[in-house]
Amino acid sequence: MSIDYDRLPFQPEEYLARRDALRALMAERGIDVCVLNSTSNMYYLTGFGSLAYGATSLIVRADGRAIWVMRLTELSNIRALKGKIWVDEGVGVRDGEDYATVLARTIADLAPGKPVVAVEYGNVQQALRGFVKPTDDAVLNASGLVEHLRRVKSPAEIALLRKAGFIAAQSCRDGFAALREGMTDAELAAVVTNSLLANGSHRVAQMPNVCAGPRTARAHVTWCGAPISRGDLINIEPAGSVFDYHTPVYRFYSIGEPSARVRTMFEVCKEALNEGYANVRPGMTSHEAARIFESVFERRGFAEWMVTRPAYSIGGTFPPGWGEDNVMAIRRNHDAVLEEGMCFHISPVLYQDGIGCVGASMPSVLTANGFESLSGDEAVFGVK
Template identity: 25%
Template sequence: MNRRKFIENSALAGSGLAIIGAASCTTKSSTENKINIQSIMDDVEFIDSEDRKKRIEKAALLMQQNSIDAVFIESGTSLDYFTGIKWWPSERLTGVLIFSDGTLQYIGPAFEKERLEEMITIKGDVASWEEHENPFELVAKLFKAKSSATATLGMEENVRFFQSNGISFYLPQATITNAKPVTAGCRMIKSPKELALMKKANEITLEAYRIGFSQLKEGMSQYDLSSIVAEASTALGATEAGWAGAMFGAYTAFPHGSKTAQQLREGDLVLIDGGCKLGGYQADITRTTIFGQPTQRQQDVWNIVKEAQTAVFEQAKAGVPCELLDATARAVVNKHGLGNGYENFFHRVGHGIGMDFHEWEYLVKGNSTPMQPGMCFSNEPGIYIYGEFGVRLEDCFYITENGYEAFTPQSPSIESPI
């Protein structure tokens, strides 16, 4: 039994894991032998140190406005966003203190100091700790030396509990607060360069889907389709192939897929959701199509989802509260008798997106945050009927001064998804 068959048949293989496994064992030439894939990376401009210096300047200003003396950021996308350092999160603390005057203090393990220094492009001091030493005490000491024992330290939201708790222990007189006004305050509003990277990432993803759909054949597994899309994304120029989850037939009613191995059959709906990354920025697209000819019910449900997505776009503009877009999509589904609360439309209509798949803000009931120019969101209504099928359509967009701009065109039809 080869590795792919083992993954497909394993009851323990979750959809995400199975996709990764299948992609890793697909022969390199499987897609390239069938289609001549050319990179579409013309005129791409990546984020550089000058961009990050401007981000730090904005963060310092936001700290001053919110009475925060410094922000602590550990390994993750915010560390990359502000410093360009890509560091795998482990049990050893590696991070940065950004102070309200714009200065930086890096912290990392002593045995990794040379590697950390090699990655630094934004000037700042580097402090290291030996294996027997306490990194939390070191962070607290550096913070107090620059600010004071009673100053205010902002924690980036994704700092893991063991680190935030450890640092807080050594700052008993300090005020520890959520750094969201600073981190989200910078990251929510995308620059023209960020928007260009996201647009290109979405274009690559959509073209990879087109290639994947062109390879549909009876008997193929959902993992085969996911592997083709991931391979095509890389060939087209993606810096990270990302995630591509495929579902067939009745399993399209599972919004994020099923662990059950599936084989494509005539008349099945095919749903694929995911996106590649380009220069650290994430795409996110969902398309639903038919393998063969759609039934009237499949066509009707697909049309309702398209109507809901279109209605959301019509409401997308600066000043509109995030929750209105969710209510708009839900009203369309309800009008056609397929919704009651979250029945059949299980999830919010969208989420913020940028360096992470899901970022601030969320298009969901109860979020009255007004949309602002530069904010990016997904628009992804769906209808899911367990035992039959599901339909979701997703395109990402950003708010402009005059409305919105979508990164990709809406799906034309159930039979021609791209």
């Protein structure tokens, strides 16, 4: 039986619904042409996401017609997906050719006259200078438009995140099983990474964070070849990837009993995680939900070492990271309303210099009854 390795993660109808949702937002705002350049946003709308060499844009017209502008070599991807992807028309930019000229000409051809253009101001902002300017009355900022649509995940998206979560959780278990005194953090990282791939993970947007000892207090520092000693605090944070939908898990271990301080820090983080699971519900604001987590640290006298938001959105993402902070997050002074189907990496963690990073992580989907795990395991501190 042949396998279609170029299949899209979702049915065509789901992508067309996303396209039409974008068109509805464009109509509300009076936008004739939307120029997108976020890889994650283009992937969400079409099913095509590539780490293309050079700039890539997706131009969407109000009536739903769309066209790619990308490096000529990269158009091979679009040709391979013809008949599977709703946007299979593209304009190639030759090496050495001016991207801005080609992009501006394509926009003018697709929407002649004086259209109202909305642009995601990212790596394409400079390329568009001379054709559109942020100060022009007819040019709008499209940043955040597609992100608004990405906040609530469909059942098909949640299924991919759940599969990725189980892969990530297994990689942590495999790392813990292989853990031994004297092995290096690099050797442990190799076990974790191999487990991700062996259990079905696709390309990951970011390598796992694996570290031991007080160095773990340095956010996102990963392996350096240092040996792991008895009593060291060990951090393992991988993300499984299925069709570029990433679900991270953060787990904490030691060989032999950790210090009393580390034990207490974990207990406080686990209490905060449990409080969130017990009390956060759809309809709350992000701020209200954040305060449920934060109040535990304040009550227990650990607020000084909680230096990050309690949770960030997860979904379909690309390098350099697996998070969707620009889509949604649970953080103070943020009035966005929580909805069923939002997916988060809930990670109440404490960073204390000289001790390390300790937390209680759980990738989760928000349901009518509260959070539900996407990894199928428990947040426990593992001791060998």
